[in-house]
Structure formats: C-alpha cells, structure tokens
Amino acid sequence: MTAPLLTNLDGLPAAVSVPAYDRSTLRPGIVHIGPGAFFRAHTAIYTDAAIGLAGGDWGITTVSLRSTDTVDALTAQNGLYSVLVRETEGTEARVVGSVISALAASREPENLSALLASPQTRIVTLTVTEKAYGLDPLTGGLDRSHPDVAADLAEPSRPRGVIGYLVEGLARRRSAGIAPFTPLCCDNLPSNGAILKRLVLDFAAERDAGLAEWIAANVPFPSTMVDRITPASTDKTLSDAERITGRRDLAAVETEPFSQWVIEDAFVSGRPDWGKAGALFVADVAPYEKMKLRMLNGAHSLIAYLGFLAGHEFVRDAMADPAFAALVRAHMRAAGKTLDPVPGIDLDVYADQLAARFANRAIAHRTYQIAMDGTQKLPQRLVEPAAILLERGESASTYALAIAAWMRYGLGHDRNGKSYDLRDPRGEEIAARVRTITPSAQAISAALFALPGLFPSALTENAGWRAEVEQQLAFLLTGDVASAIRAVNI
Numbered sequence: 001m002t003a004p005l006l007t008n009l010d011g012l013p014a015a016v017s018v019p020a021y022d023r024s025t026l027r028p029g030i031v032h033i034g035p036g037a038f039f040r041a042h043t044a045i046y047t048d049a050a051i052g053l054a055g056g057d058w059g060i061t062t063v064s065l066r067s068t069d070t071v072d073a074l075t076a077q078n079g080l081y082s083v084l085v086r087e088t089e090g091t092e093a094r095v096v097g098s099v100i101s102a103l104a105a106s107r108e109p110e111n112l113s114a115l116l117a118s119p120q121t122r123i124v125t126l127t128v129t130e131k132a133y134g135l136d137p138l139t140g141g142l143d144r145s146h147p148d149v150a151a152d153l154a155e156p157s158r159p160r161g162v163i164g165y166l167v168e169g170l171a172r173r174r175s176a177g178i179a180p181f182t183p184l185c186c187d188n189l190p191s192n193g194a195i196l197k198r199l200v201l202d203f204a205a206e207r208d209a210g211l212a213e214w215i216a217a218n219v220p221f222p223s224t225m226v227d228r229i230t231p232a233s234t235d236k237t238l239s240d241a242e243r244i245t246g247r248r249d250l251a252a253v254e255t256e257p258f259s260q261w262v263i264e265d266a267f268v269s270g271r272p273d274w275g276k277a278g279a280l281f282v283a284d285v286a287p288y289e290k291m292k293l294r295m296l297n298g299a300h301s302l303i304a305y306l307g308f309l310a311g312h313e314f315v316r317d318a319m320a321d322p323a324f325a326a327l328v329r330a331h332m333r334a335a336g337k338t339l340d341p342v343p344g345i346d347l348d349v350y351a352d353q354l355a356a357r358f359a360n361r362a363i364a365h366r367t368y369q370i371a372m373d374g375t376q377k378l379p380q381r382l383v384e385p386a387a388i389l390l391e392r393g394e395s396a397s398t399y400a401l402a403i404a405a406w407m408r409y410g411l412g413h414d415r416n417g418k419s420y421d422l423r424d425p426r427g428e429e430i431a432a433r434v435r436t437i438t439p440s441a442q443a444i445s446a447a448l449f450a451l452p453g454l455f456p457s458a459l460t461e462n463a464g465w466r467a468e469v470e471q472q473l474a475f476l477l478t479g480d481v482a483s484a485i486r487a488v489n490i
C-alpha cells in the first residue's frame with residue numbers, strides 16, 4: 001500500500017519536527033520566485049523557524065517562472081514538504097509550513113503580476129540562478145539581448161523574466177500609490193542586491209524615466225549571502241522521506257546540517273524576524289559574500305570540473321582522495337589571500353569547516369550538478385580572484401588548473417569518449433569554438449580565452465599564467481589528473 005500524501009500535519013511520527021505555529025494564521029507576505037531545492041532547504045526554513053520562534057504571519061507564495069512540477073507537487077500538498085538533514089550519524093526530518101501556496105507563472109502570468117502589485121506582498125525573494133538575470137558581465141548592467149529581457153522590453157506589461165516581472169510589479173504599485181516591496185536576491189552573485197538594483201533600474205529606465213527615479217528613491221535592494229549545500233532531489237530523497245515521515249512527498253529535499261544567511265537590514269515594508277532563526281544582519285554583506293563565493297563556490301567549481309574529469313561522481317568522492325583534498329585546501333588558501341578581513345570569521349576555521357562539509361559522506365552532491373552554467377559562475381568564483389592574485393604577483397596556479405579543467409570539460413566528452421550536455425547558456429558558443437579546432441592545449445585555450453566578456457586581459461595577457469593553464473590542459477587532454485594536481489605548487 002502506498003503511503004498517503006503529505007497534505008497535513010496530523011499523526012506524523014514524533015521524531016519528525018513540525019511547524020511550531022498555526023499555519024492558518026499565515027498571510028501571503030512574501031513572494032518567492034524559484035521554488036527549487038535550495039529555496040526549500042534554506043530561505044523557506046528560516047521563515048518557518050522565525051515564525052515559530054518570534055511569531056508573524058509571513059506566509060510564502062512560491063512561484064516558478066518556467067517549470068510546473070514543483071508547483072504542482074506543493075499545491076497538491078497544501079504547501080507542505082519535508083526536509084531531510086543528512087549527517088553521517090543519521091538523517092533528521094522536518095516538515096516545513098511557511099509555504100502557503102505555489103504558482104506557475106507560465107500558466108498564470110497575470111496572477112503573478114497581480115500578486116507583485118498586491119499591498120499584501122512586502123518582500124520578493126529570488127533564487128532563480130545566475131543566468132536568469134540578464135547581467136552583462138562586461139558592463140555590469142542589463143544585457144538587452146538576453147531572451148527574457150528582450151521579450152520583456154518589447155512587451156513590458158506581459159513579462160516572462162524575473163527583471164520584467166519585478167519592474168512590472170513595482171510600476172503597478174507606483175501607479176496605485178502602494179508602497180514598494182523589498183526585492184531580495186538570494187543567488188550566488190557578488191553584491192547581489194546592488195547588481196539587482198542596477199538591472200531593475202536599467203530596465204525601468206527603458207520603460208519610463210519617472211519609474212526608474214521612483215524605484216531609485218524608494219526601493220531598497222539589500223544584498224545577502226546564502227549558504228547551504230543542497231544536492232538536487234533524487235528518487236532516494238523521496239523514498240527516504242516517505243520511510244521517515246510515513247507520507248508520500250513529491251517536493252521533499254535533502255541537505256546538510258550547516259546553514260548560513262547574512263543579510264543587509266534594509267527592508268521597506270517589514271520583514272520576518274529571521275535573526276531569531278539564526279540569520280545574521282550586518283551593514284555590509286560584501287566581505288561575507290566574497291568569502292563564500294571564492295572559498296566555497298570557487299573550490300566547488302574546481303572540484304566539479306576536475307573531479308568530473310577524474311571520474312568522481314560526487315564531491316565527497318573527490319575529497320576522499322588525499323591529493324585532491326590537499327589541492328582543495330591549497331585553493332582555499334589562495335582564495336583567502338584575496339579577501340579583506342571578514343568580521344567575526346577566522347578564514348582558517350572557515351576552510352576547515354568547508355573541507356568537512358565537502359567530505360560529508362551522507363551528502364551525494366554531483367560534480368555534474370555544480371559544473372552546470374560555468375560561464376555564469378566563473379567570473380565571481382575564479383576569474384576575479386585569480387586576477388587579484390596575479391596583480392599582486394602571487395601564484396594563481398590552483399586557478400590555472402581550475403580554468404584548464406573547465407576548458408577540458410567544455411569539450412563535452414569524458415575520458416572514455418562519452419559525451420554529455422554542458423548545460424550552460426553559452427554551451428552552443430563553446431561547442432562551436434572547440435568543434436572546429438585541433439584539440440591541442442594551445443588551440444583550446446586560445447579558443448576559450450577569446451570568449452567575449454569572460455576573461456579580462458589581466459588573465460589572458462599574463463603569459464606565465466597562460467602557460468600554466470596550457471600545461472595543465474595538456475595533462476588533462478591525456479586524462480592525467482594526478483600529474484595535473486602534482487604540477488600545482490601546493
């Protein structure tokens with residue numbers, strides 16, 4: 001007999017934590033765009049915990065701009081879902097109650113615009129991934145050729161992309177004399193609030209200069225650093241959730257015990273008491289954000305590309321290889337050198353924690369998952385810190401290996417000749433560049449270093465560093481990851 005669907009909290013096993021408040025009192029105060037696993041394992045949980053500990057009626061309407069599966073699963077379960085927190089000692093389950101409804105904008109676009117214009121909506125949080133914003137890496141402003149941006153500029157009152165929706169919602173509020181909401185970007189971008197502000201203002205200015213001025217004067221864009229390692233859910237996630245809770249749950253997620261959220265406290269229409277749930281409010285998120293992007297995410301990208309090439313399916317497998325683990329530590333040390341002091345954080349302790357989190361045997365985090373969207377991730381994770389090191393005359397050799405691994409990965413086939421999808425919005429462009437050349441280290445690096453807007457001259461014109469990249473590529477082209485790691489000056 002199959003277990004009943006998770007539609008209510010009645011009769012759940014005592015070991016499963018449940019919301020510590022009456023869900024019927026929640027009102028739709030937050031719209032969250034991007035209902036993926038990360039949101040369900042992080043942002044929604046902070047809100048759930050904050051309501052339980054400090055009260056408030058901050059219900060979340062979670063919205064998907066494209067897919068419908070998660071929205072349908074959550075809708076069928078009255079917004080409830082379970083989170084499995086995995087440690088080597090065992091798994092703990094918790095059912096989260098802060099999501100009160102879910103909406104698929106692809107089916108109900110006008111309902112999303114109306115929701116964003118509703119006075120009840122006071123915060124709009126976003127986890128839509130780096131590529132969804134339409135950020136032009138060269139100017140830091142709006143990429144008008146991004147498919148969503150171009151479509152939304154042509155028809156602003158019927159948006160389909162995240163920036164178009166935010167601007168349409170704010171425009172409707174301004175016309176109706178309603179106070180703005182606070183947009184809160186929770187994606188892994190540096191100074192994500194400032195980036196979002198620039199994109200929203202660029203877009204709004206194309207529609208109406210008065211609207212852009214109103215947004216600039218009235219809407220805060222707090223930056224935030226979010227952190228929790230959350231592998232994509234698998235059949236095992238769902239079957240384990242069912243075994244532990246006794247309920248079928250098609251929106252279940254699994255994650256690690258660690259969780260961190262650092263936020264700038266600038267909210268125009270109130271906010272939940274996320275601090276009670278462990279979030280840290282600070283005046284300037286930038287030092288935390290850079291630390292996380294360069295030490296955690298940068299190391300993650302190194303592990304993803306090199307680990308994938310070495311045949312490691314999961315991050316934990318790469319970390320189980322002592323030479324690989326030493327390389328990761330060396331990379332974190334190099335990344336740490338590019339950072340200003342981070343208030344309250346000892347970077348050596350942080351690196352120790354990261355290494356332990358990556359090595360967690362209970363977390364099956366695919367290297368292939370992290371390898372996705374490389375062109376969107378490289379600038380803030382690898383390119384910028386490498387340029388800082390080289391400018392200071394320091395070694396950036398772990399970076400040379402990481403970039404070489406990304407380039408080798410870009411060939412789109414593994415060491416056994418098996419091909420895979422790059423899953424990168426610039427994947428076609430990469431394939432077109434590498435398809436037509438003889439696959440030598442020089443030719444591949446020349447082709448990929450010339451990708452517009454990705455690598456600054458500080459890297460491409462540094463002959464010594466380029467030679468390191470090419471030497472590493474030569475090792476990787478023969479499948480010799482061990483020699484590549486040995487060649488790094490650790």
Ligand code: CS2
Nearest residue numbers: 226227228229230297300370
């Ligand atoms: C990862 C991140 O997939 C990736 O690119 O580096 O999702 C990472 O797991 C999170 O940022 C951790 O907070």
